[in-house]
Amino acid sequence: MIKKISLTLTAFCITIIGFAQNNSGEFHGDFDLSMQSYQEDKIIGAEAADEIVLNNAYLNINYTKGNFAAGLRYESYLNALADYDPEFTGNGIPYRYATYRIEGLEITVGNYYEQLGGGLIFRSYEEKGLGIDNAMDGVRLKYSPLKGMNIKTFIGESRTHFTYSDGIFRGFDGEFNLNELLDTENKTRVILGSSFVSRYQKRENLVFKLPQNVGAYAGRLNIIRNGWNYYGEYAYKINDPSNVLVASKMNYASGNAFTQSITFSKRGFGFSAEMHRTDNMIFKSDRDKDGKAYLINYIPTLSKPHAYSLLALYPCATQANGEFGMQFDLFYKLKKKTILGGKYGTKIAFNYSRINGLNGGSSFLNDNTNYTPMLISIKGEGLYFQDINLEVNKKINKRIKTNFVIANQTYNKDLLEGHVPGDYGVLNSTILIADVSYKIKKGHSIRVELQKLNSVQLEDYSEHGGGYANGMEYAAEGDWTMGLIEYTISPHWFFVVQDMYNWGNENLEKKLHYVNLNAGFIKGSNRFSIGYGKKREGIFCVGGVCKLVPSSNGFSLNISSSF
Amino acid sequence: MKKLFLTIIAIALLSTISISQNRTLPSVDVKTLDGSSINITALENNGKPIVISFWATWCKPCKKELNTIAEVYEDWQDETGVKLVAISIDDTRSMAKVAPYVNASDWDYEVYLDPNGDLKRAMGVSTVPHTFLLNSKKEIVWQHKGYIDGDEDELLEQIEKIEK
Numbered sequence: 266m267i268k269k270i271s272l273t274l275t276a277f278c279i280t281i282i283g284f285a286q287n288n289s290g291e292f293h294g295d296f297d298l299s300m301q302s303y304q305e306d307k308i309i310g311a312e313a314a315d316e317i318v319l320n321n322a323y324l325n326i327n328y329t330k331g332n333f334a335a336g337l338r339y340e341s342y343l344n345a346l347a348d349y350d351p352e353f354t355g356n357g358i359p360y361r362y363a364t365y366r367i368e369g370l371e372i373t374v375g376n377y378y379e380q381l382g383g384g385l386i387f388r389s390y391e392e393k394g395l396g397i398d399n400a401m402d403g404v405r406l407k408y409s410p411l412k413g414m415n416i417k418t419f420i421g422e423s424r425t426h427f428t429y430s431d432g433i434f435r436g437f438d439g440e441f442n443l444n445e446l447l448d449t450e451n452k453t454r455v456i457l458g459s460s461f462v463s464r465y466q467k468r469e470n471l472v473f474k475l476p477q478n479v480g481a482y483a484g485r486l487n488i489i490r491n492g493w494n495y496y497g498e499y500a501y502k503i504n505d506p507s508n509v510l511v512a513s514k515m516n517y518a519s520g521n522a523f524t525q526s527i528t529f530s531k532r533g534f535g536f537s538a539e540m541h542r543t544d545n546m547i548f549k550s551d552r553d554k555d556g557k558a559y560l561i562n563y564i565p566t567l568s569k570p571h572a573y574s575l576l577a578l579y580p581c582a583t584q585a586n587g588e589f590g591m592q593f594d595l596f597y598k599l600k601k602k603t604i605l606g607g608k609y610g611t612k613i614a615f616n617y618s619r620i621n622g623l624n625g626g627s628s629f630l631n632d633n634t635n636y637t638p639m640l641i642s643i644k645g646e647g648l649y650f651q652d653i654n655l656e657v658n659k660k661i662n663k664r665i666k667t668n669f670v671i672a673n674q675t676y677n678k679d680l681l682e683g684h685v686p687g688d689y690g691v692l693n694s695t696i697l698i699a700d701v702s703y704k705i706k707k708g709h710s711i712r713v714e715l716q717k718l719n720s721v722q723l724e725d726y727s728e729h730g731g732g733y734a735n736g737m738e739y740a741a742e743g744d745w746t747m748g749l750i751e752y753t754i755s756p757h758w759f760f761v762v763q764d765m766y767n768w769g770n771e772n773l774e775k776k777l778h779y780v781n782l783n784a785g786f787i788k789g790s791n792r793f794s795i796g797y798g799k800k801r802e803g804i805f806c807v808g809g810v811c812k813l814v815p816s817s818n819g820f821s822l823n824i825s826s827s828f
Numbered sequence: 829m830k831k832l833f834l835t836i837i838a839i840a841l842l843s844t845i846s847i848s849q850n851r852t853l854p855s856v857d858v859k860t861l862d863g864s865s866i867n868i869t870a871l872e873n874n875g876k877p878i879v880i881s882f883w884a885t886w887c888k889p890c891k892k893e894l895n896t897i898a899e900v901y902e903d904w905q906d907e908t909g910v911k912l913v914a915i916s917i918d919d920t921r922s923m924a925k926v927a928p929y930v931n932a933s934d935w936d937y938e939v940y941l942d943p944n945g946d947l948k949r950a951m952g953v954s955t956v957p958h959t960f961l962l963n964s965k966k967e968i969v970w971q972h973k974g975y976i977d978g979d980e981d982e983l984l985e986q987i988e989k990i991e992k
Contacts, residue, residue: 291850291851291852293851293951293952294952295952295953295954297954325949325952327854327950327952329854329855329950331855332855334854334855334950366855378944378945378946378949379944380920380943380944383920384919384920388944390919390944390945391945391949393954415865442863442864445864454862454863456863487863489862489863492931494862494924494927496924524920526924528924528925528927528928529928530927530928530930530931530932531931532931532934533931533932533934534931534932535925535927535928535929535930535931535932536928537924537925537928539924563919563920565919565920565921565922566921569886569922570886570921570922571886572886572887572888594925594928596925596928596929596931596932596933597932598932598933598934609899610934612895612932612933658895666892702977704977704978707978707981708978708981709978710976710977710978712977753976753977753978754976755976755977755978755979755981755982756972756976756978756979756982759976787972787973787974787976789970789971789972789973790971790972790973791973792973792974825954825955825973827952827953827954827958827971827973828952
């Protein structure tokens, strides 16, 4: 590792040596540290860490000069926070790159992140909050020979924790903006794109005929006219069975997915309608490995990402092996100085989403069976998730701002959390939220959040001899309330007290308060925060990818800074 | 021994480059709401200050910041000539909602998309909101992480400082 670090530093220095002579390059970067202590709490199931304190830290350094850039990221996991994969351990420089662009050509060597189209067949990205970083290591070229024509091609391996997975990826993407290419002033703008990616992984199994090169391609179309915008993408992947018989049941079926969206907006009004369908579309950087670190494509979750705790208590996650979903959004601003709009106008956001399974499950193909589900089927299919929510945002006067949400969510807990069917079944929750901020005087504000979640299990398991199916003694968690008070002093200080109370839990031992205290100091680009409290075990999602966060109890410290 | 040698070289090299006080924008492409690509270095405001604010449709404090500034943006523009550029880091999950949200909210900002975080990484943005202020030479002279009520006043003070 030390040798590797030295070599990286040398390479980094050599790349910049030529540019350093006239003393005009720029260095900048950012630093992030998260430290957490873990104390045992048997009731919530929080485990004490042997190390007492766990710590993650990163430092990014970028050097730029004109069209040249190089950089690296130092990462330290001593040892990784409990919600990270334990494979993240130790220190290293797993990310370093050099890139330059000249006359429309951009060349990158080393690590890079890339997304083809909407990401249905390929997306390499980082999301520190989820412990995801599947950066590529290799070579990438982007070229724009004409205005409106962008092509890119790359080759590389995908990062998994501190190493790289076995698959080698080769990718190509072309995007053509017809209006720019033809130099027309036509009001209708058309953009076409297509992409191809192939993973090579050596066939080691002599018995099964596994494809060594697994290809996937996608085509996309974007049409824009006045306030309207249509985007559609279709993706296809050839058969990609895993080496292990049990894991894939030797499924030689191909995969496919499509996504469509249409939006319209004008001043004060916006609307969007989206749908997607995915069938057997899990694409991994190693055919035999499981886990989020190996995913190399991205099928976004078709539901609204919520920021309020109780709205996000039961979040949706894409089932890339097979689902059909749709989503509608409406944004409206009631005009100022009308009865409903009041002095400042009132903003309304409505969202509806619904995700269900494919008719009869995803495609399947082996020696004995051959199955392809219907293209679109909604009624009567297993419901995975449904969310209906309305948000009203209103400024009352110069001091008071309010935000109210009412929502009803249906959550297939067994399916989305991977429990045995019948463990919990499907939960239906009704959620109410009030969020009010009050400006006390210049710089000083107080904000109060009140949240309430009432949850029912749609199946009744009381017939199973008083307990629940599969020997479960208690139902799901039941009802919650949450309260938060935040006091802020701009531009430097914030103090937060919050309590999540699981008052509806039938298991009286778990009828608990989860109290958290946080305080922070911000000055320009430095931010410090400390916290203490209990966290509930749960699913935490960012951008449609989720991780299971274990329950914890202890102190936390976060420092982030950029220069 | 080799390690020591390399470290010395590294330090020697690094010390030849003074950390520039005048940080500029990196050469990175972002998408416009109508599907074209533009390089962020091409931003222009005729020698007047530019504010770059990173946000997302799922980020409450970001929306609070941009909605608060939207109410006073006209005054800010009249007084200082400032231009606000909002960079959405929404990925394909919520990217389609950016234009409907922006238009429905009546924002007069220039809005760009950074769906895979290329500009975000190049500018050292780890969390949103994160706001940068550029002077007349498009050099970054001030930045701020996060948003709490009242932070817009500090931003305006910083903008006014440039204009003096």
